[in-house]
Amino acid sequence: MANIAAQRIKREFKEVIKSEEVAKCAIRVELLNDTFTELKGEIAGPPDTPYEGGTFVLEIKVPETYPFNPPKVRFVTKIWHPNISSVTGAICLDILKDQWAAAMTLRTVLLSLQALLSAAEPDDPQDAVVAKQYKENNEMFQITARHWTNVYAGGPNINKDCDDKIRRLADMGIEEHQARVALSSYDWELERATEQLFS
Amino acid sequence: MxxxxxxxxxxxxxxxxxxxxxxxxxxxxxxxxxxxxxxxxxxxxxxxxxxxxxxxxxxxxxxxxxxxxxxxxxxxxxxxxxxxxxxxxxxxxxxxxxxxxxxxxCEFNPKRPLPCEQGCGLIIPKDELKDHNCVKELRSLIHTQQQKIDDFHKDLAEQRFVINEQKREMQLLKEFIRAIRISNPSMRAIADAMERDEVLRWSNTLQRARVNRWGGMISTPDEVLQRMIRRTLTEIGCPPHILDDLMENCHERRWPPGLCSLETRQNNRRQYENYVCKRVPGKQAVVVLACDNTHMGEDMMVEPGLVMIFAHGIE
Incomplete structure (x- = not known):
């Protein structure tokens, strides 16, 4: 790995550890190897959002050309958000693409992602299904996002109605996550979800 | 960084x-x-x-x-x-x-260049000094030098070939010009001027000669002597169009009236010093070109010039 990239990551790693956000348990970084090319990030779901109380794990890959090119970041924890793929965890955020600037750091990236959870950009979606729900049935979006946070990110808000519907599909032999995706995509209407799953 | x-x-x-x-x-x-x-x-x-x-x-x-x-x-x-x-x-x-x-x-710089003290005298980074082997290094040096020499030889051969090619082409061109000159009178004038220039340029490349003993002049040189002088003139770049005439003019039978017999030569002895003579390197002979000697009277000069061969006395 290029010297400059390693030097930067070492320093940024310390910066995150010392930052006040860590003190508030809002962000965290962990090294996955000695060469500073792969890191694990964590951000807390921001308060007053459906993600509140959840912890979201990120995969961070540092390219050879860092910091002249942005790090490659992806959600490992499954999440229901217009700008994050519910399938792959890929993120649509300008600073991770053409709006990257060399002075940005792991800390600013994590904080930007946290901000993205607070303020989605449904007009620039990564997940069209989620974005459509966000715009057309925001109440249902809130429920779904909160439910996903509960199931995948350890959020506190259990939604009994959602769990029941998933169990009913599971009883029919559908895998749980598949059932959740189908129900989430059809505003938790059991009939339409079933129809889609068995068509 | x-x-x-x-x-x-x-x-x-x-x-x-x-x-x-x-x-x-x-x-x-x-x-x-x-x-x-x-x-x-x-x-x-x-x-x-x-x-x-x-x-x-x-x-x-x-x-x-x-x-x-x-x-x-x-x-x-x-x-x-x-x-x-x-x-x-x-x-x-x-x-x-x-x-x-x-x-x-900084003497701790591992790359600091130091001279080898075991005799080969090469300058080597400090950190490579302990694994340094004079014979090996010198051998590789010789190897690379040899390669360079080989390359130069190859180059040289190529250049020689090119030069020969160009000489041949120039010869062809000269033949061509000669042919044109014969068929076209105005070309003839241009070509004559070019030939005159060529003789002048050649003359300028030759050194002035001093004749100490005009008496040593051989007025009837034999065939062997003539061939030798002819070869030397070719080697020093005598323009080919005057070579034949010049060599013809090395014998008293072709010399101008003022030189053509022992008697006239004796009469004109005092004019000899006025000749502008050019050396024929390594030979007891001089070239007296008409273009260098326009100041001499007509009876003392012929076109394109004379070759005078001596027994001795040329400096």
Whole structure:
């Protein structure tokens, strides 16, 4: 790995550890190897959002050309958000693409992602299904996002109605996550979800 | 790329850190309006990808980058840094502005060039000295030299070939010109002028000769002598169109009226000193060209000139 990239990551790693956000348990970084090319990030779901109380794990890959090119970041924890793929965890955020600037750091990236959870950009979606729900049935979006946070990110808000519907599909032999995706995509209407799953 | 932070004694102010490499600023430059400072190499690399300030994304081109204020440079130059060769045992701690001077003479530099003391005299980086083998190094040196020599030989052969080709072409061209000249009178005038120029140019390449003993003149040289002189004239570049005539004029039967018999020669002896003679290198002979001797009377000169062969007395 290029010297400059390693030097930067070492320093940024310390910066995150010392930052006040860590003190508030809002962000965290962990090294996955000695060469500073792969890191694990964590951000807390921001308060007053459906993600509140959840912890979201990120995969961070540092390219050879860092910091002249942005790090490659992806959600490992499954999440229901217009700008994050519910399938792959890929993120649509300008600073991770053409709006990257060399002075940005792991800390600013994590904080930007946290901000993205607070303020989605449904007009620039990564997940069209989620974005459509966000715009057309925001109440249902809130429920779904909160439910996903509960199931995948350890959020506190259990939604009994959602769990029941998933169990009913599971009883029919559908895998749980598949059932959740189908129900989430059809505003938790059991009939339409079933129809889609068995068509 | 800037200096690593852990090489410095004490804390370094955050303002002296390059936001790109996160090291201490090296050769810093700043953006024009926002005044954010970066290492020269870092910001140049960044701008080559995207012409913006890496901190606030204002548009910046490399031509707009400026030197940082003196106060910033002073603060940087006062920082105390461990020598680059600290891992190799150098314990010096220097002001940043004297680091470069120290590095040039730091004896702990593993790459410092040292002469081999075992006899081969090659200059080698210090860290390679212990594995250095004179014979091996010299052998590889000879090998590369030999390769170079071979290359030169090849080159030489090629050049010779090219020169020969060109000579042949020139010869063809001359033949061609001659043919044209014969068929076209105005071309003849041009060609005559060119030939006269050629003789003049040749004459200028020859050295002046001094004849000590005009009495040593051989007025009836034999065939062998004539062939020898002819070969030498060819070698020193005598224009071929006058060569035959010149050689014809080495015998008294072709000499001008003033020289053609022993009697006239004796009468005109005093005029000999006025001849402009040119040396025929290595031979007891001179060339007396008409173009050099326009001051001589008509009865003392013929076109295109004379060759005078002597028994001795040429300098």
């Amino acid at each position: 800037g200096f690593e932070l852990n090489r410095f004694q004490g804390d370094v102010d955050e303002e002296l850190i390059c936001p790109i490499c996160s090291g201490v600023l090296e050769d810093p430059l700043q953006a024009p309006t926002c005044e954010h400072a970066f290492c020269k190499s870092c910001i140049t690399e960044w701008i080559s990808r995207q012409p913006t300030c890496p901190v606030d994304r204002q548009n910046v081109t490399s031509a707009q980058l400026r030197q940082v204020p003196r106060i910033l440079r002073n603060l940087l130059s006062r920082l105390c840094i461990h020598c680059d060769n600290a891992p190799y045992g150098c314990t010096r701690v220097l002001k940043l502005d004297s680091l470069q001077n120290h590095l040039e003479e």
